Amino acid sequence: MAKILRINTKNKTATFETPSDEYKNLGGRALTSKIVLREVPGTCHPLSRDNKLIFAPGMLTGTPAANSGRMSVGAKSPLTGGIKESNTGGIMSQKLARLGIQAIILEDKPDDDAYSIIVITKDSVEFLPANEYLGVLNGDMMPRLWERFGKHVGVASIGPAGEQRLTSASIQFADPKGHAGRAAGRGGLGAVMGSKKIKAIVVNDTDTDRPSLHDPEAFKTANKKWGELLTGHPVSGNGLPAYGTAVLVNIINEAGALPTKNFRSGRFDHAQDISGETLSANIEKRGGIVSEGCHPGCVIKCSQCYHDKDGNFLTSGFEYETIWAFGAHCLIKDLDDIAMLDRLCDDFGLDTIETGVTMGIAMEGGLIPWGDGKAAIELLKKVGTGEPMGKIIGNGAAFTGQALGVDRIPVVKRQALPAYDPRAVKAVGVTYATSPMGADHTAGYGVCQNILHVGGTIDPLKKEFNVGISKDLQVATAAIDAAGLCLFVAFPVLDDATGLQLIVDMLNAQSGLSLTTDDVVALGISILKDEHEFNRLAGFTQKDDRLPDMFKETFPPHNTTWDFTDAELQEAKTF
Amino acid sequence: MAKILRINTKNKTATFETPSDEYKNLGGRALTSKIVLREVPGTCHPLSRDNKLIFAPGMLTGTPAANSGRMSVGAKSPLTGGIKESNTGGIMSQKLARLGIQAIILEDKPDDDAYSIIVITKDSVEFLPANEYLGVLNGDMMPRLWERFGKHVGVASIGPAGEQRLTSASIQFADPKGHAGRAAGRGGLGAVMGSKKIKAIVVNDTDTDRPSLHDPEAFKTANKKWGELLTGHPVSGNGLPAYGTAVLVNIINEAGALPTKNFRSGRFDHAQDISGETLSANIEKRGGIVSEGCHPGCVIKCSQCYHDKDGNFLTSGFEYETIWAFGAHCLIKDLDDIAMLDRLCDDFGLDTIETGVTMGIAMEGGLIPWGDGKAAIELLKKVGTGEPMGKIIGNGAAFTGQALGVDRIPVVKRQALPAYDPRAVKAVGVTYATSPMGADHTAGYGVCQNILHVGGTIDPLKKEFNVGISKDLQVATAAIDAAGLCLFVAFPVLDDATGLQLIVDMLNAQSGLSLTTDDVVALGISILKDEHEFNRLAGFTQKDDRLPDMFKETFPPHNTTWDFTDAELQEAKTF
Structure with a gap:
């Protein structure tokens, strides 16, 4: 054991x-x-x-x-x-x-x-x-x-x-x-x-074996179908391997939900320049790896090695949210500059979403010009030197906004919002507001139903159904995170009812337990309850489940606003 | 009108x-x-x-x-x-x-x-x-x-x-x-x-007169008694004019409540060096003004002009809390260094309490050595230049603590605690926790009953009665602040029941209203209710009425801790 x-x-x-x-x-x-x-x-x-x-x-x-x-x-x-x-x-x-x-x-x-x-x-x-x-x-x-x-x-x-x-x-x-x-x-x-x-x-796991399985044959049978399910879905089987998560740049931009210039509009004129298609084309041209897994046993392989113009390794694990944060959010259109910013974040050990959003706040505060990738690189390097400006940037968006006296700071629970505008992908907005993690798209990825038509279709611009969608996704995600599965298995699982049963079959074949799909849902709920309870003890209340007032601004091109009441949002936390 | x-x-x-x-x-x-x-x-x-x-x-x-x-x-x-x-x-x-x-x-x-x-x-x-x-x-x-x-x-x-x-x-x-x-x-x-x-x-009030009074004679009669009351009390009539508010350095140190080295103990070995007595002696020796008012009509005159060793003006309005913040809190024992820090705060436009506490956090974080007044002066000057370290220091204690990765940060609602340890002056601790202002001694100055034996005597080390004392003082203070009276009128008013009636008499003689002392209390309550209501709308809850965990540490010499429950503290906000 x-x-x-x-x-x-x-x-x-x-x-x-x-x-x-x-x-x-x-x-x-x-x-x-x-x-x-x-x-x-x-x-x-x-x-x-x-x-x-x-x-x-x-x-x-x-x-x-x-x-x-x-x-x-x-x-x-x-x-x-x-x-x-x-x-x-x-x-x-x-x-x-x-x-x-x-x-x-x-x-x-x-x-x-x-x-x-x-x-x-x-x-x-x-x-x-x-x-x-x-x-x-x-x-x-x-x-x-x-x-x-x-x-x-x-x-x-x-x-x-x-x-x-x-x-x-x-x-x-x-x-x-x-x-x-x-x-x-x-x-x-x-x-x-x-x-x-x-x-x-x-x-170092030298001289160890895989943990034994209670029923290896049953496990093998379920896992075979599981692998086929993952590789058979258009998102996890095609889109992600071909372009990485950056496949989303054009999709979210087209949907008018790509937050541009610190959440001022949903379309970036230079989206194509920083798209997954451009990224893959660069790799094809320069060398590198278009598609690889982040761990052994991955069949989706959304990761990659991205090389510079001279063919030298620049960065790996180059994600959509990173490209958005340093790209559309900061108006930077040079993908190589963005790749260098990603590399610096990996090297210094910085969250790319928080740091990219922070860079936009530095631009909002007049520290460097909008869209200036080279200036952003120089500014980010200060984190590595430990000089005071580096301490400001490295403490994130809320902190940098305070340092510079900026009044438009996109955070929930002091954590920066990721790459989907909450006014144009409202299910994700509900997740930002109500997740125990602070603003976090991975905690309940409503982009599925709002934009990708995975697991159904819910209007991203209206309030209706989006609280419920966020809640269900938060529960499912917590269980997926407990299982140790990649979040992207959610795409096929949401579209194919056999997916969840296969996960349960594998858990049972592994452990000898007799779990049901209901148990998996209950596990997700229990995780969220634990997390909300910790936050309650830490002093959080429903007042912390708010988006900043800047999201009352009308957001083009759809000209929607953030319009959920405190009470409506609490539904996403009621189990 | x-x-x-x-x-x-x-x-x-x-x-x-x-x-x-x-x-x-x-x-x-x-x-x-x-x-x-x-x-x-x-x-x-x-x-x-x-x-x-x-x-x-x-x-x-x-x-x-x-x-x-x-x-x-x-x-x-x-x-x-x-x-x-x-x-x-x-x-x-x-x-x-x-x-x-x-x-x-x-x-x-x-x-x-x-x-x-x-x-x-x-x-x-x-x-x-x-x-x-x-x-x-x-x-x-x-x-x-x-x-x-x-x-x-x-x-x-x-x-x-x-x-x-x-x-x-x-x-x-x-x-x-x-x-x-x-x-x-x-x-x-x-x-x-x-x-x-x-x-x-x-x-510019050139060519204006005082606002007219409804009953000038009645006003004059009440005001005469009022002035006598203020000058007749030992604190407002003697202690404050003689030594300024810095009269408190020795008193609070003697009481074991002078927070020293970022709230690690209640006694500072060099308290005498930074005391009101030393301050006044320096002024006598160098020139300057021992006692003056901050506005025309002040009869307490706790302010002063403090000169340097060469007899040149250094600072004015040199308060106890400032001297504590840069002094005992930072282990700085040179009063002239502290005076220069006060001067720089006035010149740059910085709160001296927040900035002094911040300086101690900078020492806690290893940025400058404990007790080094000259280093503190150089660090503070960076606020004036606008360089990044200045932006860190100028954003206060919680901010600087985050910048430097410090885990002992004495703030409530992100505002630095002033010069009275909440574990050794518990009525003030309750005020820090529950005032709508964040940690603020002036919002309910329990030092009166806890230390000065003004308005009664309540044990500063025990919980009993200190919530009620804080609450009553918060109400009275709100009313005093509404009247435009100096807070120090509270000393005689707490000790002499005629004081409050004289304030009411003056208000009525001024306006022609028929206020009672009950109306003044009601005014104080109404102000606090407005303030708590705004904070509620801003997202505050009773979870924000907490002192940081560092105050669970035992505080010498009395070896007390902060031990109020959330529920006990809420009594101070219940009207």
Whole structure:
């Protein structure tokens, strides 16, 4: 049975625990959120020794199930002040599962300034001095740690942003090629890791096997259909592999929902220049990889390696939301500039959404000109140097807006809004407002029904049905995050009723349990209840489930506004 | 009858209005808070055009009543996000009263970057271009404006901090000598003035008379007793004139309640070095003024002019809380360094409490060494240059703590705690938690009963009775702020039952109304209700009425902790 690895970062001790009844059978987001709720005081400062940082593979992670290698990272967020589950790809999660580790819990913090690397193998958990790595970029950490500890070890590391405990700091994860392009990006969890003085965690699964399955044959049968389902759907089988998530640039722009110039309109004149089609064409021309998975066993392969004009590696895991944030939001139309900004975020360890939105706020505040990609690159580099302007930028949109006296700051619970305008994709707007995570598209991706006609069609411009859609998606997403499945499995699952049953079949074949689809829904609801309860203890109320007044502005081209009442929104949190 | 002067800062128009039924008869804080509640959307961004900045003399201001020259400045606070009344001395308030102006309401904001000065006389309201004054320090603004517009005009101005819209920015007011030492300090109202591109307001009351009194003889009789009451009390008649408010340094230190090294203990080894006694001795030795009033008609005269070692003017209005914030809180023991920090705050237009607490956070974060006054001066100067580190410091304690990754940040509603530890002066702690203003000692000064034995004696270390004391004081203070009286009249009024009746007698003799002492209490309650209602609309709940977890630490020498429950605290807001 899997164990919980509890690590005290002050005493540098590690103990393996049998999970309590409440923790056992949980994985991913279900487990991180349960531990945060039970073990972290709601009112504590997120950088204090009372906060904990939890890494948990999903329930299916470690099995051969397609797209099941995701991991949840949880803590009280330094950015929002509420609970945070930040979901990442990369190769570490499956290695933890093979080591029989259900979760790592990092506790307490050192009294001195000495950083450590934690190295976990089949036989040991070691703290190694890490001061030699201080200031090292994530993109350099990965190869250095592979060289030192063996190629293909799992790595989670923080960059200069996490070391500075900036609230946009991410934790970056090595992908199968050892690039640092995978991230637990949102909510500043890199700052929590920095506060505990952990520069990196290395997971070496040498001489381990996959966790055994209760019924391998039944699992194999279900997983075969599961893989076919994923590759057979037009979004997960065609659009995402061909163009990456950037396939959305033209789609969302066409829908009039691509927030442009800090959410002033829904269409960007230069959308084509930063589209998935342009991205793929550049890769074809320059070399690189059009389509690859973020973890072994992925059949969707929406990731890529993007090279510069000279054919040298520039960035990987180059996502739609990143391209939007630095692109349409900032009026930057040079995709290579945006790729460099993405690379810098990965290297410094910064959430690309928060940082891209912040860059637009810097433009709104007159710090650099709108659309000036080169100026944005120079400004972002200041995060790496640790100079004061870098501390401003690296603390995110609300912070930078305050520093510059800007009055249009698109955040909910102090977290920046992603790449879908809430006035033109209202189901996503409801998710922004009501998710326990703060503004987060992944928490309930209403773009499906509002724009993509996946799982039905709901008018994105009207209020009707969009609260209910957001609520259902939030529940489903929480369960998917608990399972360790990639969120993009939702596309086929929403369109094909057999999908959810296949997930249940795999869980049962793995564990010997007799779960039903109702149990999966109940799990999703239970996760959200835990998260809302933590936020309640932290001091959040329904008053925090609001969008800023700037969204009362009329939003072209559809000229809609944000018009939900507090009471209407609460429906999305009522189970 | 007094008029309301409504000024549109975008169109540069000014209109005089007869006050509505709801506004008439109100003054000071009663009026600013009523206008904010009625006219400012609770959810607006404080720097947006929807916010308004209101200046209102008190109800007794303009009469000969002793110590009645205070003024309230109100708005939605950029620091707290809630309502703000910031109370100031200086000479402007009485001049507005003589001009028959019940309140100035600044609305909207310009579309361009052109700053203005507003000049108000008996005959006109003019907008003058002010770009030539941009960056000019408040200490230089006052003499330049006196030279241009006539000696002894009333002046309110912002410094570089307000121009940068920093959330610690104050509005500074000329005192009778033309020093910029009087401030509407707390809550960042200087940033609101900066957002509206108003560098200064000049009020010239040439050729005006005092407002007429309904019953001059009755007024004179009451005012004579009133003056005797103020000068006859040991605190307002002796302690404050002799040593200024800094008389409290030794008293609060002796009580074990002087927060030292960012609220780690209640005693500062070098308290004597920064005491009121040392301050007065320095003035006696160097020249300067030991005791003067902040406005004409003051009989307490707790203000002073403090000179440097060479006998040159250094600062004025050098308060206990300022000395504590830069002194014990930062472990700075050189009173001249602290005086220079006070001067810089006045010049840049910064709240000294917020900025002093911030300096301690900068020390906590390792930016400068504890106790290093010279380093603090150099750091503070960066606010004046507008460089990024200055923007960090100038945005206050919570902001600087976030920038530096500090986890012990003493704020309530994002406003820094003042100079009395809530674990050792619990009635003030209740005020910090529950005042609509955020942490603010002036909103309900429980030091009276907890330490000074004024108005009774309540154990400062226990919970018993301290909620009730805070509540009663919050009500009384609101009424005093509405009347335009100096807060220090509370010392004699708390100890002598005739005091409140004398205030009522003066109000009735002034207006011809038939108010009772009960009406004054009702006025105080009504003000607090308005303020709590605005905060409710802005999104505040009782969860915001909490002190940070750092106050769960045991506080020496009395080794008490902050131990009020949410429910207990709500009693202070229940009327």
